[in-house]
Amino acid sequence: MLRKLYWVILSAGLLVLACSKDGVSPQKQSGENKMLSFAFADLNPVVKGEIDTISKTVNVWVPSGIDLKSLKPTIEISSGASIIPASGVSQDFTNPVVYTITAANGNKQAIAVNVKSKQSTCLLAEAEITELYSDGMKRVNKFFYTYNASNVLQKIKGVHSVEGKTYSDSVSLSYNETGKLVKITNSRELMVDITYTGNVAEIIRTFPENFKLSLLNFTTYTLNNKGQVTKLEVSPSTYLRYEYNEKEQLEKTYLANGAKEYLYRVFEYDDKKNPYKDIWVSTITYTFSTDLLTGIPKQPVIFFDYGYPQEVQANNWKKTTSYYEDGSIVGSTNYTYTYNADGYPLTMTNSSGSVKTVMKYSNCSNN
Known part of the structure; x- marks a missing residue:
């Protein structure tokens, strides 16, 4: 009887050793990487x-x-x-x-x-842009900005009023793991996809079949090693080229058509904070979109596109001057502002008085 018990115990011990290494049962490794x-x-x-x-x-x-x-x-x-x-x-x-x-x-x-x-504490909450035209038409665009708990912009709503008609649209934003904007999705199925490869950002726009907008489907942005846009290209011969000064501010843009740079623009800035600095979304308003089959104006639209470098500088435009290639002046525009206690503009008016913007903020330290 004792001999049988001995062999039972020995067999059980060998079985345990066979199922484990060094007498320890294997543990499943954790997949937690938070x-x-x-x-x-x-x-x-x-x-x-x-x-x-x-x-x-x-x-x-x-x-x-x-x-x-x-x-x-x-x-x-x-x-x-x-x-x-x-x-x-x-x-x-x-x-x-x-x-x-x-x-x-x-x-x-x-x-x-x-x-x-923390000096950049204000978040742009609302912007109302009033445009007056020489024919007497008045257009008012209102934009409302929504952020997540980390103060990252998630949504923009636009309300457009012209000639007694009002319509609205909205867009949601998506980012990649490094915080770069990768997708703009309009509520009317107008989409902008941004892909980054090395120093190139490619912009692909998708329009529903019943919309016809005067925008190209594809644009390429070339970036320098600081992430600044140095070239916006719609074709090899049609592009905008960007130059920056020693303060890393955009100083000049050059417009080329037919592989020849025929127009350039010079920017001067104030010393205050630009509320659009981190908002890489531009807004383009169309009074109507057009049915492709009938050519009949069908539906008004606000199109939210990928942003332009001149809009996201650290400071606000004080003056812009456009020149022909020979240096003769095409024209210039001055901008005047009022500011809040945090140094952000509350109002902006251009020198002709044709455009006025009123801005409201959230999260300001001096609210």
Whole structure:
């Protein structure tokens, strides 16, 4: 009886050893690769980031005057995971920094960290643009801006009024893991897709069949190593070329048609903050769209397109002057503003008085 019991125990022990290594049952490796917290613990007070798990971004606002070129983050991640760059290592946050978190089982997740100074506290909430034409027509465009909890623009609604008629439209925005705008979806199925390859951004526009707009379906933007647009190209011979000054502000644009640059524009700026700086969406209003089959005006539309460099500079236009290639002046426009306590424009009027913009904000420190 004892001999039988001995063999039973021995067999059970061998079975356990056969099913495990070194006598320990194998454990399933975790696939968790989350960023649980992000903070600059060396700052006083400590500054914590807002983690957006949907867009895979972290937005951090630091006090004005903090040098963004050398900040040391403290990052908490899922147990057993690793992160590159490592937590506690100083980084240059003047541009987004992408962190890659690798789970124990090898699953990876990239998260872009955007650090901004608190001096940029105001978010553009509303803009009303009134345009007066020489024939007496008046057009009013109102735009309403919606942001997520991380202050990233998510939606724009436009209301257009002209000659007693009013219509509205809206657009939703999508971003990639580094925070770049990749899709603009209009409520009327007008779509703009943006793809980034190296230093090139390609813009593809999709229109419903019953719309006919005077826009090309495809545009290419060439970027420099700072992410600034240096060329907007609709064909090899038709393009806009952009030049920047030592302050990294857009200084000149050159228009070419037929491979010849025949017109250029010079920009002068104020020293205040441009509320459109981070809004890479332009608005184009059409009183009517046209039915392709009948040619009959069918439906008014506001088209939201990918933004233009001249609209997203750090400061506001003070004066723009256009020249022919020989240097003779085509014309110039001056812009006057009133500002709020945070240094953002409340009103803008051009020198002819034909365009006036009224702006309202949210999230301002001096509200």
